[in-house]
Each structure stands twice: as C-alpha cells, then as structure tokens.
Amino acid sequence: MRKHTIIEHQxxxxxxxxxxxxxSEADRNRLKMDMLHSxxxxxxxKWHRMKQETKSALEYLCFLSIERGFVYAGSYHVGERYDIDSSTVRRYISFLEKKGVIKRLWRSSIRQNGRGKAVIFFTSHPYYTKYWQTLFFSHDGEQAHAQAESVENDRNDEDLSNQNGALPKNLPNSDINNSHFAP
Known part of the structure; x- marks a missing residue:
C-alpha cells in the first residue's frame, strides 16, 4: 500500500x-467539542502545557471540519492566522495522525503529476466511515479479496497435486485448468 494516498479530483x-x-447550532457545537476532546x-x-495560540489553531481545524468531517486549510494558513510557526502545526498534525485522531490524504495536484495539498479527516466525525468505505478504499477491498482468492487457489492446486501425484510434465502450468483436478 502506498504511504501517501492521493484523492483524485473527482x-x-x-x-x-x-x-x-x-x-443546528447546538449539534455543530457538540460535534466540534467531540472532535476537540479527541x-x-x-x-x-501536552495540551495543558501548550501556548494558547496553538490550542486555538487546533480548535480552528475542528471548526473548519464540522460540516463535512475534513479540512484542507494548509499549515501556513493556520499558522499565520494564529501567529505560530507552520512547522508547529505540521508537527501536531503528524502527532495526531500517529495517534489515530486524524487521517491525512493528499489531493491530486493540478499543476504537476503527483500529490498536492493535504486533506485532514477527523476519525471521530460521522462522515469518516462513509468516506473510507465508499470513496477511498472500496477498490482496496476488492483487490484484497482477489489476492485472497488467488492464494486460496494456489493452496488448492498444491493440495490436489499432492493427492493425485505429480502433474504431467508435458503440460505447462498455464494450460492446467483447476476444474480437471476437482475431487
């Protein structure tokens, strides 16, 4: 699996x-506080030892992600808004990703072939599982299923060849049909 998954433009x-x-405003506040508590x-x-500006920057990320569960504001934007260094924002985002509070993916770049800006998804948001199941990793599940079937077919081939003796040497492996060896 790739270390950095890219979100396609579509x-x-x-x-x-x-x-x-x-x-509703009450639900928005509750959801923001749930993400902030995570x-x-x-x-x-560390939270109690942080500067107030850093706390406000992390709270701002929660605020921006209330509606859809993700934020794509860059670390420079957040850092400038709260007068902190952008590396501080990146360091805390990386820490939170390691702890499983957020998941970071990258948008595909419009100007070049590769990754663009980061998109931060909060795992405590109700839309998080919807994004993961329907958009980003639906194809990975199909690929994993196909790989599991391939491994199972290989095991069945080995078991059948051991039961029925050696395979004929005049047949190449690509011509062998598993249905011929079914018990």
Missing amino acids: QFKQILQYRPAVT IISALGE
Missing part, C-alpha cells in the same frame, strides 16, 4: 458536495 469534488452532517485526549498533558 473524488474531492464528490465529497465537497455532501450535505453538512449537522445543521485531540485533547490524544495529547494528554
């Missing part, structure tokens, strides 16, 4: 069209 347009997960619990004591 996929990104599709998730931007999702309706907001919550509409950050606080992952950071532990």
